[in-house]
Amino acid sequence: MLSKNKIKLIQSLNKKKGREEYGLFLAEGTKMVEEALRSSFHIKTIIGTSDFLHQHPEAQTKAVEIIEADSQAIQKASLLQNPQDSLALITLPTFTNTGINCKKDLVLALDFIQDPGNLGTILRIADWFGIHTIICSENTVDAYNPKVVQASMGAIFRVNIHYTKLDDYLSASVKNQIPVYGTFLNGKNIYNENLTPNGILALGNEGNGISDSVSQHITQKLVIPDFSSLNNKPESLNVAIAAAICCSEFRRR
């Protein structure tokens, strides 16, 4: 049975304050709970219908606590518009910066990404292109926001996410001879540039692009050229779309 207190706890995970208070985040629906079960994350609680629990016996060994609930109760607890048959309460991971190796790997740096859907989509793109680390500015939306988690389609369990003073991080990286890429309107055509298999690719805010304090550390300014021949120029690309095209360019070489 799903107690009123448990429902209240689940709903408090919609806010960062609640997630920090309980040290938990929420993943909803079969797809996401299955991803959580396959991951190395610590699962505190799985709540599911009897059908779901029957079909996922591995939940019994993976989760500390299992709660069977009917669809109606899950609907009450759910933060989704279309509640599903299961949800999982997962311990917030703690990553340390020490494992990051920008001399060997390609890493994304997110500068004030605000929209949860964009961050979730960027995680999914990183996952696809084998990018295992994302560094976020402290004002980037929290990756354990339920909207980010759901939009990541499971990538949240496979990508290491760090929040830090991006300015300082990039400054130290540049001193360490690491190439730092970023897209700018006046950058060089990405299709013709020499791109290294390692380094940092910075992506900027939805409305304003890369901030001045971050842009001073960019060593290679790139642009995705537009192919429109119209007088009425197209809108800039959405940041997740730009991320996809840049990652594709880095990886195909």
Added chain:
Amino acid sequence: MLSKNKIKLIQSLNKKKGREEYGLFLAEGTKMVEEALRSSFHIKTIIGTSDFLHQHPEAQTKAVEIIEADSQAIQKASLLQNPQDSLALITLPTFTNTGINCKKDLVLALDFIQDPGNLGTILRIADWFGIHTIICSENTVDAYNPKVVQASMGAIFRVNIHYTKLDDYLSASVKNQIPVYGTFLNGKNIYNENLTPNGILALGNEGNGISDSVSQHITQKLVIPDFSSLNNKPESLNVAIAAAICCSEFRRR
């Protein structure tokens, strides 16, 4: 002043039935109304605050009808969560198939795209990459749905959109020696394939990909390879992300 009847009319444009009844679609906010004013579309009505109308004198000559309204009235009429200072009622365009030239141009074919945000984003990508025509299956979400219009960020005014029996259209195209591309899990690596500057690129449904009836007409099956080295394979890419990467590959050559 904004009459009750006008508010009712505006809100009816949220549904396809309403759009077809009045022959109109809705664009909201400064950015979108400015795009409409710069376009060759026929604008029936512009509703704006006195500030907006003062700053956009061209509205007087471009629109058949101008209505000044305060923010409160606009809020009542608006379909947005965060209503802005203006909206435009625009005559639904009528495109004919006759101008499409897949022997010369690259054209997108959308097979049952359901999500308005995805369609809007695909329009924006097409606009960026100079793709002027999109052919949609009849079960693809209506492009003049307000959510598509807003997500297109103005591309709706620069891309020609056709709804047709996609199966028949592709069948005729193949007979006409036009290359028809599409992405499949078992396709050939897009980075290594020879891509023509013309032809049709088919994109499939969010959950199920390209349908069987459409896939039989695909002459070149492509795949965007994943670069994940993990045992736990990533989720497939979102259709708009796949569209962006494919369009980038076609255009950079």
